[in-house]
Each structure stands twice: as C-alpha cells, then as structure tokens.
Amino acid sequence: MTDRVQSSLVRAVLQTLGAEITRGRKRRGLSQADLALRVGCSRNTLRAIEEGRPTVEIGLFLEAAALVGVPLMGGDPATIRDRGAQAQREVDLLPQPRTQTDIFDDF
Incomplete structure (x- = not known):
C-alpha cells in the first residue's frame, strides 16, 4: 500500500476535528472506552480519531463528533438536510460529463 499524501488543509481539519472530539468527550465526562463503545469502534480507533489520523473512516469521525456535540457542517440537522437537498x-x-471519444479523421 502506498502512503497517501494529504494537503496541509486536510491535515489541519482532521487534527482540529480530533481535538474538538477530545474536548467534547472530556466535557461530557466520557472515557475513550465509553465513547468508542457508543461510536461502535475500538478504543485504538477512537484514539486515532482524536489524534486526527487520516486512515480512519470518515463516518467514524462524524459519528464521534455528533455524539459529543461538535457541530457538523456548521448547522443543525434541518439546515444540513436543506443544504443536501439544494x-x-x-x-x-x-449537464452530465461527456465521455471522450476518439476522433478518426483519416480520410
């Protein structure tokens, strides 16, 4: 497997989200084991989430964030659904992307 390269923006977002998840977990008095159980992952995976590792599934990041009250996409569920519908x-x-066709101009 080759190493994936993330932009500095992506790394910063993952690290920030991880820190916000840690903060939310601690504010709620949850241990890593407690939150991992609620997210449906191992404690090691939760640790990776809190460290902002890019190898963790995005769904696990988002579930952990939602469970500890980190606002996702800057809004409440109704606003997020409206944005998705829009x-x-x-x-x-x-328009649908067109497939490139070969042009034969041998006359």
Whole structure:
C-alpha cells in the first residue's frame, strides 16, 4: 500500500476535528472506552480519531463528533438536510460529463 499524501488543509481539519472530539468527550465526562463503545469502534480507533489520523473512516469521525456535540457542517440537522437537498437539485440540473471519444479523421 502506498502512503497517501494529504494537503496541509486536510491535515489541519482532521487534527482540529480530533481535538474538538477530545474536548467534547472530556466535557461530557466520557472515557475513550465509553465513547468508542457508543461510536461502535475500538478504543485504538477512537484514539486515532482524536489524534486526527487520516486512515480512519470518515463516518467514524462524524459519528464521534455528533455524539459529543461538535457541530457538523456548521448547522443543525434541518439546515444540513436543506443544504443536501439544494446540492442535489443543482446536481440534477448540471449537464452530465461527456465521455471522450476518439476522433478518426483519416480520410
């Protein structure tokens, strides 16, 4: 397996999200084992989440964040659903990418 290279922005976002999850967990008085059980992962995986490691599934990051009250996408669930619906409506209106075809101009 080759090492993936993350941009400095992605690394910063993951580390920030990990720190916010740790803060939220500690504010709620939860141990890593308690939160891991609620997220549905091992304690080692939760530790990786809190360290902001990019190898953890995004769904686990988001579940941990939601469970400890980290606001996801800057809004409440209704606002997030509205944003998703708006994005889908826009996707439906955009033209589909065309496949590149070979042009044979040997006459």
